[in-house]
Amino acid sequence: MFQLICDQVSVGYDGKAVLQNLNFTVNAGDYLCIVGENGSGKSTLMKTILGLQPPIAGKIETGDGLKQNEIGYLPQQTAAQKDFPASVQEIVLSGCQARCGLRPFYNQQEKQLARENIQKMQIESLTKRCYRELSGGQQQRVLLARALCATRKMLLLDEPVSGLDPKVTAKMYQLIAELNRREGISIVMISHDIAAAVQYASHILHIGDTVFFGTKEEYLKSPQGPMFAMEKGGAAV
Amino acid sequence: MSGIFAKLALYWGYPFVRYALVVGVLIALCSSLLGVTLVLKRFSFIGDGLSHVAFGAMSVSAVLGLADDMPLTLGVTIVCAVLLLRTGQNTKIKGDAAIAMISVGALAMGYLLMNVFSTSANLSGDVCSTLFGSTSILTLTKTEVWLCAGLSALVVTIFILFYNKIFAVTFDENFARAVNRGAQGYNLLIAVTIAIVIVLAMNLVGSLLISALVVFPALSAMRVYKSFRAVTVCSAVLSVCCTALGILVSILAGTPVGSTIVAVDIAAFVCFSAAGRLNGGTAA
Numbered sequence: 001m002f003q004l005i006c007d008q009v010s011v012g013y014d015g016k017a018v019l020q021n022l023n024f025t026v027n028a029g030d031y032l033c034i035v036g037e038n039g040s041g042k043s044t045l046m047k048t049i050l051g052l053q054p055p056i057a058g059k060i061e062t063g064d065g066l067k068q069n070e071i072g073y074l075p076q077q078t079a080a081q082k083d084f085p086a087s088v089q090e091i092v093l094s095g096c097q098a099r100c101g102l103r104p105f106y107n108q109q110e111k112q113l114a115r116e117n118i119q120k121m122q123i124e125s126l127t128k129r130c131y132r133e134l135s136g137g138q139q140q141r142v143l144l145a146r147a148l149c150a151t152r153k154m155l156l157l158d159e160p161v162s163g164l165d166p167k168v169t170a171k172m173y174q175l176i177a178e179l180n181r182r183e184g185i186s187i188v189m190i191s192h193d194i195a196a197a198v199q200y201a202s203h204i205l206h207i208g209d210t211v212f213f214g215t216k217e218e219y220l221k222s223p224q225g226p227m228f229a230m231e232k233g234g235a236a237v
Numbered sequence: 238m239s240g241i242f243a244k245l246a247l248y249w250g251y252p253f254v255r256y257a258l259v260v261g262v263l264i265a266l267c268s269s270l271l272g273v274t275l276v277l278k279r280f281s282f283i284g285d286g287l288s289h290v291a292f293g294a295m296s297v298s299a300v301l302g303l304a305d306d307m308p309l310t311l312g313v314t315i316v317c318a319v320l321l322l323r324t325g326q327n328t329k330i331k332g333d334a335a336i337a338m339i340s341v342g343a344l345a346m347g348y349l350l351m352n353v354f355s356t357s358a359n360l361s362g363d364v365c366s367t368l369f370g371s372t373s374i375l376t377l378t379k380t381e382v383w384l385c386a387g388l389s390a391l392v393v394t395i396f397i398l399f400y401n402k403i404f405a406v407t408f409d410e411n412f413a414r415a416v417n418r419g420a421q422g423y424n425l426l427i428a429v430t431i432a433i434v435i436v437l438a439m440n441l442v443g444s445l446l447i448s449a450l451v452v453f454p455a456l457s458a459m460r461v462y463k464s465f466r467a468v469t470v471c472s473a474v475l476s477v478c479c480t481a482l483g484i485l486v487s488i489l490a491g492t493p494v495g496s497t498i499v500a501v502d503i504a505a506f507v508c509f510s511a512a513g514r515l516n517g518g519t520a521a
Binding site: 047070078080093097104146 | 278398399405408412417463
């Protein structure tokens, strides 16, 4: 059952396409990694999927009861957030905003949901703490809990491990893989880290001069596959 | 001590003192509520910028000989506020540069127009009073006080009803827009509300004071408190107290109202910074 279909989609800014004629699907429970070099249009593609900007051509459809505004989003952190005075609870709760529509305040159900997601991310002890005092890994968990409040079906993660040390990075990947396996949440992740992509993902979308979309196994056999081998070799040395 | 109270009681008898106090406190309340959002969105100078725009619009309406400059001023200011606060991500000119440009541009054009088509005998006096706050807070009429009270009530109501939305849009605009199609509308709402507060406040207290009222209480509160709600509440309370104190001091000491209020705000900021440092020191 497909949740997201991109049909001949071109994305870009001001009418200029960065990426053209992209085709891929995400089914319930998939773990898709979008890899590619800087400037290949990964972030633009993600913004288009979220509906923050319209596609230049083609269409993006959601299915299986998923609406475009029910995709949980983990954005890259902005400079303004670094000194933002907000408690963890306030931030996680703000993930419920789509649920309450025009109603001005959050109800008990939404507060309960926020509590559950805080527990899921194992950050109960930080609930009252100020966001700006947390470590990078803790901040990502908070934002992930917020994204979970906005969705039950699909998470879009924009470079979730950038700026994290190797130990925290590994934990973050595990956490995401667990959400995918246990909760059945589909994952769409932008990443530079091809080695991790191949380790965790079920499908890979490689964008750049040539575009590849398929399962991980197909990817390893594809012309882009050697690139991964090089990468792995480089990491091993 | 009793001398001071006697003097205060004497002044309390004059309606203009009571009006000034009421209007000052209401404007302080509104601008501090919005101030937290503005400071966090990196738009601290928007108060200054927009009040210069309002000044430009006022000069245009003076040149055109309009009897009532309020509609034009408010309209132009709202348009500028919306343009400035529009999602800053993909715009070619970034927030601070855009504010600087619009503010200085409007100021210069306004002054130029007033100079070329002067209708007033005391031009520099007019300009000075618009920029640095005239004595107009002491010459308010009853209608103006009611107008101000009404608009303040409106601003506070909007702020409370949309508090959670305003938080979401301020903290992470992209996330808010991704999960909620209405998020753009909240930005617009914030911009319009700010424009109204600024035009209102500018007529009453001058543009120097507006920036101070927007920036100081929010920054002071952020030194000490760590959640958005606490910062907002503290900023509002602090702003109201400082303004009331400033007005009382200025009456007793015969100092200019606007700058006295700013002086009190600065003192509060210094105290809060010290408190924040002490607090942080013990926690760490």
